[in-house]
Amino acid sequence: MSADLDAALLEAAGVILLERGFEELSVDGLVKRAGTTRPAFYRRYRNVADLVVKLLLAQHAVRLEETFDTGGLESDLFAVQNDQLAFFTDPLVRRSLPGFVASLRSDEELRQTFYDGFLFPRRRSTGLILQRGLARGEIRPGFDPEWICDLLTGPFLMRVVFPGTGRLDQALVQATVAAALGVLNPTSIVETS
Numbered sequence: 137m138s139a140d141l142d143a144a145l146l147e148a149a150g151v152i153l154l155e156r157g158f159e160e161l162s163v164d165g166l167v168k169r170a171g172t173t174r175p176a177f178y179r180r181y182r183n184v185a186d187l188v189v190k191l192l193l194a195q196h197a198v199r200l201e202e203t204f205d206t207g208g209l210e211s212d213l214f215a216v217q218n219d220q221l222a223f224f225t226d227p228l229v230r231r232s233l234p235g236f237v238a239s240l241r242s243d244e245e246l247r248q249t250f251y252d253g254f255l256f257p258r259r260r261s262t263g264l265i266l267q268r269g270l271a272r273g274e275i276r277p278g279f280d281p282e283w284i285c286d287l288l289t290g291p292f293l294m295r296v297v298f299p300g301t302g303r304l305d306q307a308l309v310q311a312t313v314a315a316a317l318g319v320l321n322p323t324s325i326v327e328t329s
Contacts, residue, residue, distance in 0.1 A: 142180060144170040146191050149184075153228055158188065158235030185239040185246050188232055193253045196223050204261075209269030213316055216262065217288060217309040224292040225304050234297045259285045266320070275320040287319065288312050 148169035152161050161184050167177050181187040204215035223229055240247045263281035270277060291312055295302045302308065 141170070141172055141176060144172065145177065145180065145187065146194065149187050149191050150228055153188070153191075153232045158232045158239075161188070161232075182245070183243075185236060185243060186249070188236050189246065189250050189253060192229065192232070192236075195228065196226070196254075204265065205268070209265070209272070209274040209320075210313065210317065212265045212268070213288070213313045214309065216265065217312055220289060220292050221304060221306070221309055224296050230296055233293075234299075237293075237297055258289065262288065269320075279320050284316050284319065287316050 145166060148166050149161060152165055152169065163174055163177055163184060166184070166187070167174055177187075181190070204212050204219070206212050206215055224233075240250060259282060262285040266275070266279065266281050266284060269275045291302070291308060292304065295304050295308070
């Protein structure tokens, strides 16, 4: 029943993260809550942070270029940013991300796993969305898709990692889309109202 144990560990991690945050998540606490052993945990995950990556990726799959093809660049960017708003306001993400991001500094393999599973797909998807906007003549060539992705995601990440720096709301969605469109020099710029 490997799948059952995997599910039990992920569920236990979610509960502990919501109750106490990333800093209080331990292998001992996880295996006790999931009704398993440390060896069983380590057969599946390298450490607690590795499990959190799997949990976040399981709950927030990234297929933005398929999900968000509204027919226009501005509406695609709004769809992406509303998805980001949902992700970054998820209580599980808010309770785990600050501590999790800190753990990435010292673990190159984990950093790569998070990049490959979460950041790279978002960056690739944003690049594809921008290419569609270029093909439709909505923006001019010469933009840096990596910078646009940073511009869209950075403010959300900042506000989760440093609570109190601003709200995660529709105003942030509006501001980030307007900033991205301003950099892209589109033929029409979104109005922030």
